[in-house]
Amino acid sequence: MLCFQRQSNSVNEYDAIVIGAGHNGLTNAAYLARAGLKVAVLERNPYIGGATVSRELHEGWTYSNCSYVCSLLRPEIARDLELPRHGLQVVPYGGGVTFMQNGDIFGKYPEPERRYREMQRHSRRDADAWQRYAADTMKQTRLIRPFLMKRPPNPTSLRPGRLRELAEYGAAFGEMGEAGLADTMRFWTKSVADYLEEFFETDVIKAHLAGSGIIGTALGVYSPGTAYVLLHHYMGDVDGNVGSWGFARGGMGAVSGALAAALQSYGGEIISDADVGNIMVSGGKVTGVALRDGREFRSKIVVSNLDAKRTFLDLMDEGDLPQTVVQRARNFKIRGSSGKLNIALDGLPTFNGLDKKSRLMVGDFHFHDSLPRLERAYDDWKNETWSKDPYLDLLIPSLFDPTVAPPGKHMMTVFVQYAPPKINGREWTDEDKAGFEKSVLDQISNYSPDFRDLIVHCETRTPRELENEVGLTEGNIFQGELTFDQLLFNRPFPGYAQYRGPVKGMYMCGSATHPGGGVMAAPGANAAREILADLREPNVVPEGYADD
Amino acid sequence: MNPHQDEPIYLPTAFHSRQQQHNLLHAWGGWNGYLKPEAYTDIELEYFAIRSTTAVFDLSPMNKYRVTGPDAEAFLNRVLTRDVAKIKNGRVGYCIWCDDAGQVMDDGTLFHLGDNDYRLCSYTRAYEWLYWSSLGFDVAIEDETGTVAALAVQGPTSCTVLTAMGVTGLESLKPFGILEVSFQGQTLTVSRTGFTGDLGYELWIDTSAGEALWDALFAAGEPYLIKAIGTEALEIARIEAGFLQAGVDFVPAETAVRRGCTRSPFELGLGWLVDFDKPRFNGRKALLAERDAGSRYRYVMLDVDGNKPAHHSFILQHGKVVGTVTSAAWCPTAKTNLAFAQLELPADASLTGLVAEIYYERELRWNKVLAPCVAIDRAPFDPPRRRQTPAPAL
Numbered sequence: 011m012l013c014f015q016r017q018s019n020s021v022n023e024y025d026a027i028v029i030g031a032g033h034n035g036l037t038n039a040a041y042l043a044r045a046g047l048k049v050a051v052l053e054r055n056p057y058i059g060g061a062t063v064s065r066e067l068h069e070g071w072t073y074s075n076c077s078y079v080c081s082l083l084r085p086e087i088a089r090d091l092e093l094p095r096h097g098l099q100v101v102p103y104g105g106g107v108t109f110m111q112n113g114d115i116f117g118k119y120p121e122p123e124r125r126y127r128e129m130q131r132h133s134r135r136d137a138d139a140w141q142r143y144a145a146d147t148m149k150q151t152r153l154i155r156p157f158l159m160k161r162p163p164n165p166t167s168l169r170p171g172r173l174r175e176l177a178e179y180g181a182a183f184g185e186m187g188e189a190g191l192a193d194t195m196r197f198w199t200k201s202v203a204d205y206l207e208e209f210f211e212t213d214v215i216k217a218h219l220a221g222s223g224i225i226g227t228a229l230g231v232y233s234p235g236t237a238y239v240l241l242h243h244y245m246g247d248v249d250g251n252v253g254s255w256g257f258a259r260g261g262m263g264a265v266s267g268a269l270a271a272a273l274q275s276y277g278g279e280i281i282s283d284a285d286v287g288n289i290m291v292s293g294g295k296v297t298g299v300a301l302r303d304g305r306e307f308r309s310k311i312v313v314s315n316l317d318a319k320r321t322f323l324d325l326m327d328e329g330d331l332p333q334t335v336v337q338r339a340r341n342f343k344i345r346g347s348s349g350k351l352n353i354a355l356d357g358l359p360t361f362n363g364l365d366k367k368s369r370l371m372v373g374d375f376h377f378h379d380s381l382p383r384l385e386r387a388y389d390d391w392k393n394e395t396w397s398k399d400p401y402l403d404l405l406i407p408s409l410f411d412p413t414v415a416p417p418g419k420h421m422m423t424v425f426v427q428y429a430p431p432k433i434n435g436r437e438w439t440d441e442d443k444a445g446f447e448k449s450v451l452d453q454i455s456n457y458s459p460d461f462r463d464l465i466v467h468c469e470t471r472t473p474r475e476l477e478n479e480v481g482l483t484e485g486n487i488f489q490g491e492l493t494f495d496q497l498l499f500n501r502p503f504p505g506y507a508q509y510r511g512p513v514k515g516m517y518m519c520g521s522a523t524h525p526g527g528g529v530m531a532a533p534g535a536n537a538a539r540e541i542l543a544d545l546r547e548p549n550v551v552p553e554g555y556a557d558d
Numbered sequence: 559m560n561p562h563q564d565e566p567i568y569l570p571t572a573f574h575s576r577q578q579q580h581n582l583l584h585a586w587g588g589w590n591g592y593l594k595p596e597a598y599t600d601i602e603l604e605y606f607a608i609r610s611t612t613a614v615f616d617l618s619p620m621n622k623y624r625v626t627g628p629d630a631e632a633f634l635n636r637v638l639t640r641d642v643a644k645i646k647n648g649r650v651g652y653c654i655w656c657d658d659a660g661q662v663m664d665d666g667t668l669f670h671l672g673d674n675d676y677r678l679c680s681y682t683r684a685y686e687w688l689y690w691s692s693l694g695f696d697v698a699i700e701d702e703t704g705t706v707a708a709l710a711v712q713g714p715t716s717c718t719v720l721t722a723m724g725v726t727g728l729e730s731l732k733p734f735g736i737l738e739v740s741f742q743g744q745t746l747t748v749s750r751t752g753f754t755g756d757l758g759y760e761l762w763i764d765t766s767a768g769e770a771l772w773d774a775l776f777a778a779g780e781p782y783l784i785k786a787i788g789t790e791a792l793e794i795a796r797i798e799a800g801f802l803q804a805g806v807d808f809v810p811a812e813t814a815v816r817r818g819c820t821r822s823p824f825e826l827g828l829g830w831l832v833d834f835d836k837p838r839f840n841g842r843k844a845l846l847a848e849r850d851a852g853s854r855y856r857y858v859m860l861d862v863d864g865n866k867p868a869h870h871s872f873i874l875q876h877g878k879v880v881g882t883v884t885s886a887a888w889c890p891t892a893k894t895n896l897a898f899a900q901l902e903l904p905a906d907a908s909l910t911g912l913v914a915e916i917y918y919e920r921e922l923r924w925n926k927v928l929a930p931c932v933a934i935d936r937a938p939f940d941p942p943r944r945r946q947t948p949a950p951a952l
């Protein structure tokens with residue numbers, strides 16, 4: 011019997027290799043596999059998902075260890091890759107509370123009637139100003155949404171096709187009219203505080219809304235550019251309701267799980283415990299990757315799901331790269347500023363001033379009642395320490411999702427702003443981590459007397475853990491700051507915003523590319539479209555839905 | 559501090575306990591944060607109460623702003639497009655207001671209640687807008703939405719019913735006039751106003767006296783076949799009378815998102831409310847420019863052939879789409895098929911040859927008719943009793 015023995019390296023030969031099984035890497039690979047390519051995703055961790063992950067660290071409780079709420083995930087992709095069939099369900103949630111130092115609360119009800127009256131209780135003017143604010147943010151959102159599922163134009167290219175893309179952007183701005191354009195320019199460059207001051211007079215209302223402007227960002231509420239970050243949190247939708255957020259049933263890992271199942275249904279492979287150490291280049295072309303354990307995988311296409319710093323400075327030899335790329339990768343702004351606590355609770359905590367049966371219990375909780383207090387939380391970051399009075403975005407998903415905690419028990423997710431990548435210029439220590447954790451637990455305990463006693467287990471993640479365990483440089487949750495200098499055709503940097511790297515066959519598909527961070531899947535899908543175009547394969551990546 | 563308790567989503571108005579007794583359909587909806595009956599028993603009968611007996615509609619949820627102070631008139635003249643000085647003490651004026659771009663923010667009614675004392679009723683929440691416009695004026699603005707209860711009492715026997723209830727001097731009250739009487743120790747303000755195009759009045763009273771007022775009104779009205787009506791019946795009546803509805807026939811400028819979706823007064827056929835003799839009011843500059851350059855849209859009332867209401871229809875002229883319908887109804891009293899349309903046509907364009915493309919369904923079968931339309935100047939329902947003083951009794 012003739013026995014044909016494949017050579018070992020031919021087993022490791024692929025049409026395309028994706029480094030990293032973050033949700034964008036999985037999306038990218040799924041589209042390449044669907045187009046008929048032989049694809050492997052190499053993931054350093056024993057589990058997939060990157061920052062879109064669910065893990066059971068304490069028996070009976072499932073955490074969304076990093077990202078915790080879903081809105082940005084492009085519906086075009088969810089539908090096209092049949093993510094619902096592969097197990098994804100996103101349940102919308104709404105509303106929020108800011109607990110105030112004077113014992114009062116501000117409850118942002120999801121229903122307009124109660125929201126209006128509650129705002130009116132704090133300020134009659136602000137209650138009315140909401141309609142103006144809602145219309146204005148919607149205007150800005152509508153400008154950016156059509157470009158989420160498109161590659162950014164290249165403003166330096168004069169080729170006709172490229173000019174057409176640029177003209178599309180121009181037209182979108184033109185549609186706003188002169189006054190609208192001026193507003194937009196101001197919006198994209200101003201601080202979230204300045205933006206909110208244009209509408210509201212009440213401290214707690216401004217502070218409540220300002221949180222979305224600083225999440226994941228090493229800037230304060232008074233820093234220019236934070237108004238855009240607010241928009242980044244408004245531009246998603248759940249079932250067409252722009253600005254809505256939802257919970258993925260089973261935690262955010264359900265997103266990656268469904269993407270992985272889609273990928274596998276197209277014949278793609280996921281190889282975990284595969285820590286890539288090097289993107290191999292020969293003669294100006296990519297030839298494959300080498301793992302740190304010595305294994306090699308060959309491919310003419312290598313796509314990196316990692317941020318721009320890791321991709322260019324860790325995985326590539328600087329000598330293989332143009333000098334500008336090395337320079338720009340070094341200067342890429344990727345400052346960590348956030349941490350996370352995931353808490354298993356023996357029961358539902360009591361919060362001062364809030365009835366346990368209130369509709370508001372299923373909203374997001376915050377504890378900053380003024381903009382100056384938020385700014386002081388940022389001052390700590392600048393002083394290279396964690397905020398002593400940290401801004402929290404706290405939710406109890408178990409009030410929605412019966413799968414994440416045992417019956418009658420609860421799971422709390424606590425996003426924390428700010429935590430610097432280094433403490434006073436040195437690495438985080440375990441004592442620092444304990445101090446960080448304490449500042450968060452104290453903040454919650456200030457408003458919930460029984461909270462501490464209910465804690466069964468707590469996972470605490472400082473930028474150190476986010477960097478080491480998730481692979482996010484400095485712990486920056488968006489793989490790079492979402493400031494105007496790093497958005498659209500400047501993401502990650504000029505000349506490389508269309509997902510192609512400086513070496514033939516090398517691509518980027520992570521949140522460091524347009525349209526940026528968040529569980530959106532758009533970077534992964536957009537990158538696949540470019541790769542298929544370069545391979546002269548028919549496009550299988552959907553266009554964006556039109557907003558009307 | 560007590561734990562924050564959730565309020566109901568919709569609050570009851572001052573008349574809620576009474577409305578509940580009448581609302582056999584349990585058809586409740588929301589209006590501006592309050593519970594409102596959409597219909598009580600039968601929309602058609604409710605509609606005919608407006609046109610043949612007396613209909614009672616709770617308009618308490620309407621936004622009401624009290625404007626007082628030495629600069630009240632000057633301030634209102636800055637906000638509203640018409641000349642407020644012409645709305646004399648004891649009179650009510652229909653009015654609109656615009657943003658600086660000359661786009662209509664809302665329409666409403668201004669009540670001149672006393673010296674330097676006005677009430678502005680609006681569809682949108684206007685408190686913040688009024689606040690910003692009031693800077694530099696010596697005025698106080700108070701939101702009376704939750705403290706003043708209001709009932710519209712409309713129909714041919716409405717004067718008789720109110721007189722029977724004890725309101726004196728009503729016969730001589732002219733359209734848009736205001737009368738103050740005493741009701742069980744409270745001031746009851748009666749205005750000869752309404753949204754039905756019929757003889758009718760609106761009653762304004764402190765919320766504490768709401769139930770007593772309702773009871774007295776229905777006791778007096780029973781022999782005259784008084785009936786509580788919901789928003790559905792009112793909707794037919796207001797179309798028949800040719801009244802625009804904010805949020806339906808135009809998008810209030812402050813809530814608009816898409817550029818070009820708002821309208822100027824000229825584009826809504828409300829140019830007569832713009833008084834350029836006033837040296838200063840919000841939107842004046844933009845409106846002057848539009849008056850000279852011409853408007854983009856044109857509002858028309860259409861008499862539509864046939865009996866199928868032209869809901870949401872495209873309007874064609876010579877086979878080309880020139881506009882859309884914003885409101886439409888078969889008018890049961892005027893026996894007219896009426897539609898309000900916005901056309902993208904210059905003011906001097908001919909309005910001949912307009913056709914409404916109407917789709918309607920019968921037992922899952924969709925039909926399409928192309929109904930010729932004729933533009934009309936006046937609403938088809940405009941009875942003399944609406945204007946007669948003294949008001950007729952029956």
Ligand SMILES: Cc1cc2nc3c(=O)[nH]c(=O)nc-3n(C[C@H](O)[C@H](O)[C@H](O)COP(=O)(O)OP(=O)(O)OC[C@H]3O[C@@H](n4cnc5c(N)ncnc54)[C@H](O)[C@@H]3O)c2cc1C
Pocket residue numbers: 029030031032033034035052053054055058059060061062075076077078079080081082284285286287315316348349350425476479480481482486487488489519520521522526527528529530
């Ligand atoms: C704490 C936190 C909270 C967040 N909250 C939200 C939220 O609520 N909603 C939201 O929409 N977004 C949120 N985000 C942002 C969002 O999660 C991320 O922007 C997004 O998940 C990034 O996805 P990605 O696929 O681009 O990259 P990543 O998820 O970073 O994926 C990169 C993958 O590459 C792997 N990898 C790294 N190095 C190597 C290597 N050398 N070899 C092989 N594999 C490697 C990593 O293990 C990882 O799996 C949050 C992020 C964090 C950290």
